[in-house]
Amino acid sequence: MQNYLLLYSGGGMASDPAEQQAIMAEWGAWFGSLGEALVDGGSPFQGAKSISLDGHVHDGPVGSMASGYSVVKAASFDEAVAIAKRCPVLKSGAQISVYDSMPGMGM
Numbered sequence: 755m756q757n758y759l760l761l762y763s764g765g766g767m768a769s770d771p772a773e774q775q776a777i778m779a780e781w782g783a784w785f786g787s788l789g790e791a792l793v794d795g796g797s798p799f800q801g802a803k804s805i806s807l808d809g810h811v812h813d814g815p816v817g818s819m820a821s822g823y824s825v826v827k828a829a830s831f832d833e834a835v836a837i838a839k840r841c842p843v844l845k846s847g848a849q850i851s852v853y854d855s856m857p858g859m860g861m
């Protein structure tokens with residue numbers, strides 16, 4: 755088993771409080787269904803800064819803005835993709851990139 759990063763891009767939260775509550779319930783159910791495969795539920799992003807090679811700091815990300823992340827543990831890349839396909843963020847119009855991480859490289 756190794757960790758995979760699910761990087762969310764786009765999407766958004768509903769403006770109606772009842773819809774927000776329903777969406778949060780879907781996230782809770784999805785997280786619950788993952789059990790021990792959920793390493794880090796993550797959180798939405800609010801902003802970004804980027805740092806260039808020369809050390810200058812700029813407002814905004816490198817590339818397009820991501821909207822949040824989660825980290826899951828899976829036996830294979832395909833299993834991580836299957837987990838991501840059930841993520842409720844897709845219902846809000848977001849897309850998910852699944853990143854395979856190199857085992858044993860954590861600090």
